[in-house]
Amino acid sequence: MSENINVTLPDNIAKYLHMKSKSEYLPMSAVARQYIAKSVVEEMVIEYYKQGFSIKKLAEITDTSIIQIMEILKGLDEVLEDIDEELDEIET
């Protein structure tokens, strides 16, 4: 399923998309779609992750690979809260 959405873009963005469309031999709409999809998926992944969704579930919801999900989440620069405490507990 897909939906047509008409959007008006500022001149500078339209100009850049036009340039990309020429260099990549793609219609301008396809280039715009790629940019929109990438940015929306990234936002969805981060928002759902913060709600507590697992990585595999995020991959299913956003139709994205686990590798891509992990790459997006790397940008959050997170650290596990209990990492130091747990490392001290590692036994021999």
Place this chain on the structure above:
Amino acid sequence: MQYIVNATFIINVSRTDVGIMENMEVSTIKEVIEETTYELGIKISDHVDIKSISTKTTKEKLRIPSAKRKLLSSIDIKLLNVAYANRKNCILITDDKQIRTMAKTNHVRSFTAPQYIAYMIKNKMIDANEGISFLNNLKRIYIRPKDIDAVLKSIKKWR
């Protein structure tokens, strides 16, 4: 001790240095192998020894509240059930924070990939230099690079 791994672990290790898995005795369910085959384009169990665990033998099932269940995939739930059934003698290795939290809430011990490498170094299951080099390489792709810094700091303290 049984080390049960999920897809994030297999993917991270395969993308860093699959050779380190030769030192590991890990197990997983067939669904995890299938999903990593789809992700990586190779069947990891054809290259390294990963024991397969059946989900059918799982008698005890994890109690997951419905609000939490919707946050997990069916494979996540299957793997958590297997780890729960073997909780007295297993460690679940995953880099997924949500799965880890769910495991720990249900008294299943869980390590991330860097913690597992630290555990292997501490227990002399791998050479420390090999483990440190692996961690430094893993850092380039790892979901939480600062976790690796913490692990490397701990290893330095032990040595």
